[in-house]
Amino acid sequence: MSQTASGQSRTRPSGQGLGESAPRPDGTLKVTGEFAYSSDLYLADMLWGATLRSPHPSAWIRSVDIGPALAMPGVYAVLTHEDVPGERFYGLDRKDQPVLAVDQVRYQGEPVAIVAADHPETARRAAAVIVVEYEEREPVTDARRAVFDAACPEVHPGGNIVRHQPVRVGGEFTADVVVRGEYEVGMQDQAFLGPESGLAVPAEDGGVDLYVATQWLHVDREQIAPCLGLPPGKVRLTLAGVGGAFGAREDLSMQVHACLLALRTGRPVKFVYGRQESFYGHVHRHPAWMRYEHGATRDGRLVYVKAEIVLDGGAYCSSSPAVVGNAASLGVGPYEVPNVEIDAYGTYSNNPPCGAMRGFGAVQACYAYESQMDRLAEACGLDPVEIRVRNAVSQGSRLATGQVIESPAPLAGMLxxxxxxxxxxxxxxxxxxxxxxxxxxxxxxxxxxRGIGYGVGIKNICYSEGFDDHSTARVKIEVLGGEPHVLVHTAAAEVGQGLVMVQAQIARTELGVERVTVAPADTTVGSAGSTSASRQSYVTGGAVREACLAVRERLDDLRAERPGVPLADLLELSGPVEETREYRHRPTYPMDPVTGQGDSHTQLALCVHRAVVDVDVDLGLVKVVELSAVQDVGKILNPMALEGQIHGGTAQGLGLALMEEIQVRDGRMLNPSFTDYLIPTILDMPPMTISILENPDPDAPYGLRGAGEPPTLSSTPAIAAAVRAATSLPLTRIPIRPSDIALPDA
Structure with missing residues (x-):
């Protein structure tokens, strides 16, 4: 038995509440192939959409002839930018991305025209016969040139720098031991298994209903409605089954296109990207170039860190400003450093657009500062663990931004x-x-x-820098079939992480009711924000908890009026009880544009990894033999799901370390397929030993910490360090290629 806030006892359903490995309601359907993903949507009278994309990374558009496509039997509409009834540009942070290219294209794969036809192959063939006259121009493909060369052509009017964020602390930049290094991180793809897809259905009120795989229903609507020339209330979004996301579904892909065609034809229109088009159709992880300098005393105590970080955002802004903020604020890692000089830049280029991906910004910086810590350990004659322990942050430490770590941060003990x-x-x-x-x-x-390496990562949880980070939950309890039943309704996107399960666990725990249903996420309830930044358990979980507590308070009042009456009978007498609540975490503030100071984050999470690898220096091949991890999660809500998140994040870190890279040459993508873009399989993942710590954060619901992203940070540098240990090679770029390892004289 457990107690309500008022002391009224209630029974927690066995095996289904918080802290237990409750089964996922979608789990069986997914492993048996019965789960309905967005690509499975179907209506009898629907049309199929297709997109014509630019073959050039940079060119002027001189003319577009849609006549050949319109003449094809089965084609119902062909649209260009001239057919967009509202605003022609959208974007997450800046409205710099055209719905359809207007007078120019800025990356290979940019949408130029869209087609609706009665068969998907007809739509594809029609798109292929549209005649576009391009005038090619030299693309801007070097991010460093885009930032530092004043003579570099502008990708967008106003300059190529999307954001420059300095961080300045102290002023002493001399030390007994100094190590320097330049590091590069390649462009990683989120590689979700379900490509972009959705179904737009025209409505009788002149609006549109969109069923789509996304991460952010309400911000999708905020971008879609102005482009359609419609008020938000006439654009209704419902989350369809999502086959993975990892940040790539934060930006729009086919959403506006499907709605435009549906409204033009008066028929439902479905889009499903193929795998190659998916590579062109979503953002990727920012490739990065970083120059670091670490200074320390002879016994390994950090004196200063200087860093220059350049993140290539590609053709459009997307979430680059936030990525830069993360890289800058977390750019020295979880270490106490009295003197800091960081300059982080995000830039436009004519490379593929980049935006959110698991751990964004923090991942790139982590690889560089952890590589530096290994170099510093060697220069000081210290063990790689010891040098990290000597400089580790703890509760009460200050980040480079001046923010105090107010919750437990037992990094030395974790190491x-x-x-x-x-x-x-x-x-x-x-x-x-x-x-x-x-x-x-x-x-x-x-x-x-054989080599052994260590990696440490620190990741911000939830939105940062003053963003209004909140979620809304509606909870209703009523009698169905003679038993109490709870309905939880939020707009939070379930993208495979188990959020539907966690919402139900919270409701069962707080209300003591076995039967709980989580309604499909849609825009008829208030915003839940994006399923990103490891924030949904924190923010939407907090909203569900608050709504449940409000329902429970009303139930306690009913019980006080009729003591001893069973809950089902109380509800029969009173009718359903429903409450809606918003939850916001404590406020954050923008970083100072000159000094980088400010309390920009609400929560920080730590994970440490050890990697053991076998390297064949003749062939340049690497096998990861074992990965061990220690992570502090504050509070375990579901043990099995949590372990899955740590395994999954670690796997993506392994991919970045050894195999995953979108190859781009002169702005053109060379490997847009899973044949040539390699991702880890079960054969690549080694056994894992995981220790999960629970040091509650007093400011978070249940004391939890977001857990999905931190393992991606620390696994990558740990593996890279292990390969260095095995080969004695510097290996300053990831992913590490066989040609980087194989010794020429072997």
């Missing part, structure tokens, strides 16, 4: 626990089945060497 974990038995593998390259008989292990 010691990680270092004490048993290592895999034996030396580098000699069994062909366990070696890099497997049983291909390319080697018998003569060149296989």
């Amino acid at each position: 010691r626990e990680l270092a004490a974990m048993p290592l895999p038995a034996g030396e580098a593998a000699t069994d062909l089945r366990s070696m890099p390259g497997g049983v291909a008989q390319t080697t018998h292990g003569e060149g296989v060497r």
